Amino acid sequence: MTVSTDPEATPDTVASGDDLTPTRGRRSWILVIAALLVGTLLGLGIGLVVPHLRTPGDNSVEAGFLRDMSTHHAQAVEMSMIVHEKSTDPEIVYLASDIALTQHGQIGYMQAWLRDWNLSPSSSRPPMAWMPDGAGAVVNGLMPGMATPAQLAALRQATGKDLDVQYLTLMRQHHLGGIHMAQEAVKLSHNKDVTWLAGTMVTAQQGEITLIDNLLKKLQAS
Amino acid sequence: MSTPGPERVPSTVKVDKTSGQGKPPASPAKAAGAKAKPGAAKGGTTKPGAAKGSGKGRKPITPVKVNGGRNWGPIMTIGAVALVALFIIGFGTISVIRGSRGWEQKVADIKGVVNYRAQKNPLIDARDHKDGTLTYVTSPPVGGAHNATPQNCNGDVYDAPIANEHAVHSLEHGAVWVTYKQGLAADQVAVLTKKVQGKDYTLMSPYAGLDKNVSVQVWGYQLKVDDVNDPRIDEFIKDTREVAALEPGVSCSGGNTTTGPVTAASTGTGMGN
Numbered sequence: 428m429t430v431s432t433d434p435e436a437t438p439d440t441v442a443s444g445d446d447l448t449p450t451r452g453r454r455s456w457i458l459v460i461a462a463l464l465v466g467t468l469l470g471l472g473i474g475l476v477v478p479h480l481r482t483p484g485d486n487s488v489e490a491g492f493l494r495d496m497s498t499h500h501a502q503a504v505e506m507s508m509i510v511h512e513k514s515t516d517p518e519i520v521y522l523a524s525d526i527a528l529t530q531h532g533q534i535g536y537m538q539a540w541l542r543d544w545n546l547s548p549s550s551s552r553p554p555m556a557w558m559p560d561g562a563g564a565v566v567n568g569l570m571p572g573m574a575t576p577a578q579l580a581a582l583r584q585a586t587g588k589d590l591d592v593q594y595l596t597l598m599r600q601h602h603l604g605g606i607h608m609a610q611e612a613v614k615l616s617h618n619k620d621v622t623w624l625a626g627t628m629v630t631a632q633q634g635e636i637t638l639i640d641n642l643l644k645k646l647q648a649s
Numbered sequence: 650m651s652t653p654g655p656e657r658v659p660s661t662v663k664v665d666k667t668s669g670q671g672k673p674p675a676s677p678a679k680a681a682g683a684k685a686k687p688g689a690a691k692g693g694t695t696k697p698g699a700a701k702g703s704g705k706g707r708k709p710i711t712p713v714k715v716n717g718g719r720n721w722g723p724i725m726t727i728g729a730v731a732l733v734a735l736f737i738i739g740f741g742t743i744s745v746i747r748g749s750r751g752w753e754q755k756v757a758d759i760k761g762v763v764n765y766r767a768q769k770n771p772l773i774d775a776r777d778h779k780d781g782t783l784t785y786v787t788s789p790p791v792g793g794a795h796n797a798t799p800q801n802c803n804g805d806v807y808d809a810p811i812a813n814e815h816a817v818h819s820l821e822h823g824a825v826w827v828t829y830k831q832g833l834a835a836d837q838v839a840v841l842t843k844k845v846q847g848k849d850y851t852l853m854s855p856y857a858g859l860d861k862n863v864s865v866q867v868w869g870y871q872l873k874v875d876d877v878n879d880p881r882i883d884e885f886i887k888d889t890r891e892v893a894a895l896e897p898g899v900s901c902s903g904g905n906t907t908t909g910p911v912t913a914a915s916t917g918t919g920m921g922n
Contacts, residue, residue: 568847
C-alpha cells in the first residue's frame, strides 16, 4: 500500500510533506523494485510450472489410453498387413488396407501427443491400469480383443476363404475390445484431443463391425 | 502505475549521470542513511536536488526510528513472497529439466548399460541392407548392416534362436530385443516372457553362447544381467522401447516370423527399410 502512494509523492511531497519523505521515498523505491522483481520471478515460475500442470501426467488416463491403444492398434495393423498381402478377395483386401492405414495413422497421433507431453511411449505400469478393473482384463499381456500368438500363427498359415474368415473373426473381436477401451477413455478423460480421437474410434470401428458382419455372411453363403 | 513508470526511468538513468554531477549531494545521503547505499541513492538523488538540502537536517533523526518500525511488515511480506516465488521457480525448473531429459540420458544412467552409439564404430553404425550371413562386433549385435527384412517385433516371443541379420533390422525399427542364455530354466524364461508378450516394439529369443543369463538391447545400447528379476531390465525397456527407433513411426509388423539362421532367399514380406 505504501508502495503505491509514495512514489507518486516523491517530487511534490519532498517539497511539501516534511518529516520522513526522503527516506520513505527511498524505501518505497526499494519496495517497488523488490515487488517488481518478485512479480517477475513469480510470473516466470508460474509460466514454467503451469504448462506442465495442464498436460496429462505419466500415470494419467490419457497417457495410459494412448500407450495401450497404440499397442492394440499395432496388432490390428499386423493382422491387416498379413491379409492385405495374402487375400484374393478385393473387398477383404480393401478393408485390410483401410484398417492398417487408419490405425497406423492413429498410432502416429497418439505417439505424437505422448511426445508433446514429454512422456515415454512405455509405462512401468501394467497394461490397462488406467481403466477401473482394467488390469484384470489382460490375459498373458494381451488386452481385450487381441489375438493370441497361436491365432496369429494360424492366420499366417491360412489361405483363401479360410484366411478371410479367420481375419474377419479376429478383427471383429479386436474391434470389440478396442471400442470398449475407447469408450472408457471418452468417459474418463477430460482432454479434448484424446476424447475426440477415442470418440472417432468408437464410431468408425462400430461401423466396421457392421461391414465385417456383412462380409462374413457373404463368405459363409458362398 | 503511470507515475512511477516514467519516473523510474529518469531515476535509474540519473544514477549514472550523478556519478559526475551529483557526487557532493550523494555522499551526505550515504552518510545519513547509514545502511541505505546505492538503492537509496537512486531514490534519494532523484530530481529535486533541493530536497537534499532540506533533508540533511532531519535525516540523522528520522531514519533510525521510522525505518525500523514501519517497514518490517512489507519487507517480511515481500521476503515471504520472494521465497515462495523462488521455491516455485526451483520446482518448475527442476521438473522441466528432468522432464526434458532425453531417453538417451535416461538409459545411459542405468548402471551397466553399454552405450555403443557413443563409440562411433562404423561397423555398428552401418545401416545398409546385405544378404546372407553377416558378422557383428558384439554378441548379441546392437547395430550394423542387416537383412532387408526385419524380424517381426510385435511382442513376438521366439522359442529358438533367430537370425542376427533380421533382429538387427528390428533394432533399427525401435524394438527392444530381449535375449537369454539358451537353456535358461523355464520359470526364468517365463518371467522374461511377461515383459515382452503382447507388447509392440519388443521381441525375445534365446541366444546361443550368451555370456550372461540375459542381454537386453536396442540399437546402440546393451544391458547384460544375470538375474531375470533385475529391475534394470524393466527400466531399460521403459526408457528405450520405440524411442530408440532410427525412423520414427516405423512399424514392427510384416517382418520375418521364423526362427533359425538367415536364409539366402529371406525376403520375408517386405516392409524393409
